[in-house]
Amino acid sequence: MPELAYPLASLTHHPTPTVVTVGSVQIGEGCPVVVMAGPCSVESREQTLTTARAVKALGATVLRGGAYKPSTSPYGFQGLGIEALEILAEAKAETGLPIITEVMDPRRVELVCGYADILQIGTRNMQNYDLLREVGKTQTAVCLKRGMSASLAEWLQAAEYILLEGNPNVILCERGIRTFETYTRNTLDLAAVAALKSLTHLPVIVDPSQGTGRSALVSALCRGAVAVGADGLLIEVHPAPEQALKDGPQQVTPEGFATLMTELAPIASAVNRGIA
């Protein structure tokens, strides 16, 4: 893979790790592991505030929640849009947690920037170059998820689009790739996390919820991700996953999240990082 394809993202051209700062949270190599948690989708005020309070009490430092939801079926839940953004703003005001939420449309980047501390680019949009350029024109942190069939070189070149526009605050998120295996929803590629550490200075986080599609596997994959060098985790938590409007099987309950955090702590200590 020619490094010239992504000079700004490459470790050769930028040998010190990038640390992305979001409020009081620092994300990158050498920093404590950042836990971003919350519902897959913002479904209601009560569901979001309940989850935000729970994840904050258990040690998460960033709140996730989808307002604009990518959906394979046009009949599937599409997200509450601006209403959801307003609910996230209320959750942030109450808990102090910065917000990560997805933007899918280049025309909504300005709007979503008014609410988001981290703009999420989902797997389906990793190669939406107009969207990448648009978020690159802001200085808001961007979490760029790996395309479900993207090679590392393609992913790093997508990051390069954002960096080239002048936004240095890019975080990469491994969220699993499509393989022949169907037991898990995706195949979480933890080798990619270790490999990226030798290719790029950008922070790398892992989403074991999308990566496995199975709540029972999320805690183990969180531990694996931190053991191989992930700088953070993106975890879906729902007060009643069986009633979720999207992705119920992969969302852990607040009780499950409590167990996960307890199980994660010794691994974060073992790699000399701790949890943010």
Ligand SMILES: O=C[C@H](O)[C@H](O)COP(=O)(O)O
């Ligand atoms: O939360 C993420 C996506 O919106 C979700 O995984 C899409 O699922 P679908 O492909 O079943 O619509």
Ligand SMILES: C=C(OP(=O)(O)O)C(=O)O
């Ligand atoms: C849509 C999401 O994930 P992905 O793009 O990885 O499918 C999400 O995290 O809400």
